[in-house]
Amino acid sequence: MTYLDHLYRMAFHLAKQQEEAHDMVQETYVRALGAYHQFTPGTNMKAWLTKILYNFFFDRFHEKKRWVLVEGKFGEDEEQPDYWERVPAENPGPESQLLLKERSAKIADALRNIPEEFRAPILLVDMGDFSYAEAAEILACPVGTVRSRLSRGRRLLYRRLKGYLDAPKKGSTEE
């Protein structure tokens, strides 16, 4: 995977429209070149680029204050509710390309509909393969915040996907 693919992926899921994702990635490269002297060789370039991308996204597309406290607002917090229940087990078996595509689109859609402060850590950790510490650096927030937002974010995401992820899959076999 190239940095380009990675950055586009992040932008695609952060932005509301594809056009915006293009702009974000392009601008990231322009800014990266402009700030290249700030990059220390041997350090994590992927994280560095992602931080530039995220800052640009934040400046340009984000109207609200960073890390607005929304705890509770989305926390229709049930006592360890049934929110994970009936999600399929791991290794759902081979899926047709079509099904995979459809499912990916559905997940992208669900992601787009959860608040950005929860979405960003999911994108970074689950799609970008960043550690909590790296995600915290990119988002300019404490590591503990990354963890709590992730936890909350995944539950929000699950709720959006409920009834979808557990749809029976044709041709699926157990390994």
Next chain:
Amino acid sequence: MNCKEAQELITALVDDELSASELASIESHLRECVKCQFAHRQERALKTAVRTAGSAVSSPGDLREKILSGLGRPGKGKALNEPQGPGWLSQLAFRPALAFALLLLLLLPVVYLMRSEPAPIALSALKSHERMVAGSLSYTREENPEKLKIQLARSVDGRFGPMGYDLSMMGLRPVGGAVQEVAGRKIIVALYEGTAPSLTCYTFLGTERDVPKGAALFADPEKKINFYTFSHQGVNGVMHREGELICILVSEMPLPELLAVARSKAQPS
């Protein structure tokens, strides 16, 4: 611990981000709580699903071109007479190698290699570079590139020769060379000096197994060559293979620049 408290720990467990004590406490809760065991499995499944959904998105083919052409035009989206902020564009114009290398760094696929075996030659190259530049490692002075080439090849019984790269475009000329022996293998070293940071070129018979641990791999699709980069205390190395020869360029010049040098000189085997 109650189930609500367990939630965040389950998240961190899924991401393998727990401290030892947290791990112990969530494990003990999981042992006795079926509900949380289930939640754990489901959160893992969700993470996998999100990751898979991520890999379904890759950059559109024309985006790379758009970026490259956009970078070529100064002040994209700004008024043309607007002064350039930090002046980096004009700086880049004078340093095409750097600009080009940055594009490479930004656009080539990169993989960080995890290797358990040590790669003594690559590491010793980084170390001997400094001594060579400082003059504390003796070498034969010879400023005629052809003569140097012949001399160095002769000192390894003609089994192979130095790369003999012409780096005059960088303001660097060969000033001498030596043969070193590391782990029983002979290495030809050529030293280049001039207006750019000094550079040493190490050539030896080897394979890509000689790539050191933690090197970054840049797979160049156009040249069909793998370039491996690594650094130690401000000294950078770029390694590639040409047939049965391994070449390592070592210098204190910025890694992108060094990568650009290697890329411009490397010949596909």
